[in-house]
Amino acid sequence: MDAAALSRVALQAAADGNLRLLKKTAKEVDLRGVTDAVGRNVLHVASAKGRVDICQFLIEEEPGFDVNSRSAEGATPVFIATTEGHLPVLRYLLGRGGDPAMPDARGITPLHRAAKNGPSDAVKLLLSKGVPLEPLANNWTPLHFAITGSQLQALRVLLEHGADPNRINHNLCSPLMMACSLRSLEFVRLLVQAGADVNFTTPYGQTAFTDTITSCLPDIDVLKKFRADHNYPVEEALDDRLADIVKFLLEAGADPNIPNEHGKIPIMLAAAWGPRKLVEILFSWTKPISSLPDWNVDAIIRAMKLKAKDTVSVELEERLHTWKSKGREAFGKGHYLAATYFYGLAMKIDLLDATLFSNRSVSYLRLGEGLLALADAQQSTLMRPRWAKAWYRQGAALTLLKNYKEAVNAFELAEA
Numbered sequence: 488m489d490a491a492a493l494s495r496v497a498l499q500a501a502a503d504g505n506l507r508l509l510k511k512t513a514k515e516v517d518l519r520g521v522t523d524a525v526g527r528n529v530l531h532v533a534s535a536k537g538r539v540d541i542c543q544f545l546i547e548e549e550p551g552f553d554v555n556s557r558s559a560e561g562a563t564p565v566f567i568a569t570t571e572g573h574l575p576v577l578r579y580l581l582g583r584g585g586d587p588a589m590p591d592a593r594g595i596t597p598l599h600r601a602a603k604n605g606p607s608d609a610v611k612l613l614l615s616k617g618v619p620l621e622p623l624a625n626n627w628t629p630l631h632f633a634i635t636g637s638q639l640q641a642l643r644v645l646l647e648h649g650a651d652p653n654r655i656n657h658n659l660c661s662p663l664m665m666a667c668s669l670r671s672l673e674f675v676r677l678l679v680q681a682g683a684d685v686n687f688t689t690p691y692g693q694t695a696f697t698d699t700i701t702s703c704l705p706d707i708d709v710l711k712k713f714r715a716d717h718n719y720p721v722e723e724a725l726d727d728r729l730a731d732i733v734k735f736l737l738e739a740g741a742d743p744n745i746p747n748e749h750g751k752i753p754i755m756l757a758a759a760w761g762p763r764k765l766v767e768i769l770f771s772w773t774k775p776i777s778s779l780p781d782w783n784v785d786a787i788i789r790a791m792k793l794k795a796k797d798t799v800s801v802e803l804e805e806r807l808h809t810w811k812s813k814g815r816e817a818f819g820k821g822h823y824l825a826a827t828y829f830y831g832l833a834m835k836i837d838l839l840d841a842t843l844f845s846n847r848s849v850s851y852l853r854l855g856e857g858l859l860a861l862a863d864a865q866q867s868t869l870m871r872p873r874w875a876k877a878w879y880r881q882g883a884a885l886t887l888l889k890n891y892k893e894a895v896n897a898f899e900l901a902e903a
Contacts (some may be wrong), residue, residue, distance in 0.1 A: 492527060505539040518549055526559025529565075529807055534564040534580065537573035546583050554842040561592030569597040572604050575614065587616040594624040602645060603636030608861065610644045614839040618646055625824070634665045652683035661687050663695040668702070670728040672735060685741040691813045691825065696733075696741035700753045703729055704760045707835040711803065725762040733768055743772045749805045751775075758791035759802075768856070773840070776790040779866040800829050807836045820848055826850040841870035847879045852887060860884035870887035875901045 493516040500509040509529070512518075530552060533541035541563070545552045555563050559752050565585040568576040581587055590596045598618050601609035610629075616622070621628040630650040633642040646652060661685040666674035675695075679685060690693050703725060737743065743753045754769040755776070766784055766823050775782040779790055796800075814829035830847040837843065848863035861884035867877035882897035 490726065497521045497529055498532055500901065501532040501541050502536050503537065504536065504541060506540050506544060509541060509544065509618075511550065511771060518545065519552060519881065520899050522558075523705070526901075527562075528556055528558070529560050530554075530556060530564050531562065533569050534568040534573065534576050535571050537568075537571065537576050538577050539579055542576055542579055554580060554583050555589060557589075557889060561590070563589050563591075565589065566591055566597050569609055569814055570600040570604060571608060572609065574609055574612070575605060577609060581612070584609060587613050588618040588622070590624070594622075596622045596624065597607070597621065598629045599627070599632045600837060602638060602641045603632035605636070605638050605641055607638065607640035607644050610641045613797045614644070614648055620645070620650055620728060621654070626655075628654055628656070629847075630654070630789055631656045631660075631665065634662055634669065635675075637671070639671075642674065642677060644680040646677065652678045655689055657822070659689060659693070659825050659828055660693070661689065662688075663687065664693065664698050667699045667732055669694050669734075670726065670732065672728065672731045675732055675735060679710050679735075679739050685736050685739045685760060690820070690822070691817065691829070694741070696736050696743070697745075697747070697753065699732055699736065700748075700756065700761075700765075703762065703765050704756060707803070707806070711836075725764040730764060730768060733765065737768070737772050743769050744774050748809055755791055756789045759795040763788060804835055807833055808835075814843075814846060814850075818846070818853075821853075823850045823853040827854070839870065841874060843866045844870070845874075845877055845880050848884065852883055853878070855887070857884055857887040861888065 493512055496522060497509060497512045497516060497518055500506075500512060509518075513763070518529050523532065527535070528546045530542060546554055555565075557563055558567075562570075563586060564884065565577065565580050565587060566589065568580060587819070588596055596618070598610065598613045598620075599622070601613055608631075621630070628650065630645045630652070631654075633645060652662050655667075656718060660668075661683070661767050663675065663678050663685065666678055683695075685696060686694060746752050747756075750783065752773065754773045756764060757765040758768055763784070766788055769788070770784050776787075779787060781790075810829045810833040814833060817823070817825035817829060818882065827847050827850045830843050830850065833845075835842055844863045844867040848860045848867065851857075851860035863882065864877060864880035864884050868874070868881055871877055878897050878901035882894045885891075885894035885897055
């Protein structure tokens, strides 16, 4: 049997937990040099499959096997065991010198993975080894990962150890905003009890409350259809989970009287576009509006819906202007991921704006995302084939991707 075949046998034996076959194969091939298609060695494979006995053999009986060896993606056995939720393997590896904090190539640590995938005992184990509580992976902490993974117990453990419940990720979302998007009152309540500020505002004016109200309203596609046909239905039933969250946030101190950039408070938006139940919830918490002399739920809805038919185009233009402005603001502050987010929102309204694609392209460029930068630059040049800036963006993206020949062509077209 040749070396390649022996390597395949060794990897399969490690995955299957076939210690006898692995020991036999080890006599014919150096297991330290055996890797699979993604650069994982036999210890990585055994860790991924939860094979404690295989890990013991490799570390204790195979001389020179590194417990902190890294795959092509920078993942260690500890990282992999944590990702797959194999607590016995994780305990063993840590006991044999496995690094509990070593991140992969993307900066994600074992604690991030434990927080997202569970179990919470893995989070406790890693924290007991003294790992940093809030390492950053693209500005995401393990607490953010716990919320996106819907790991309530992991979230509780992190908060008990002092994780910041108000820390925003890539300048866009607070943990409370993320919990609201899950539509889970349990997560929202736990964060507020731990000190999450219900009126915490991101650098771009978002709060958990305003985001939750927005999620109760029709999306851009529905508004565009209503603009074309005023008989198109825009009101949907209020999700009970969202209703409970809105009530809880109000009781916890969220202020429903703060207007948005265009002077509209939540009850005005809810009355114009949202379900009646949302207006009823907001009514008792909202201060009367002087321009509405009849201050009752029916009168508010009647007045706002009457305006809505005439102002839907204005509503869309306001949103477009807001998102463009926030995209430019984020870029100016160096918050490039936030910029791509806001430009993407603007594109939902206007997909034919070459400048939006150009601006998002340079934002991706600053993030080192060459393929995404190139795709947006190409879209921009398709829309405006004689626009020098679009070709320059394309050349810059191609340069990042080290496609120098095509980059030169793009730069020449920019100068033409």
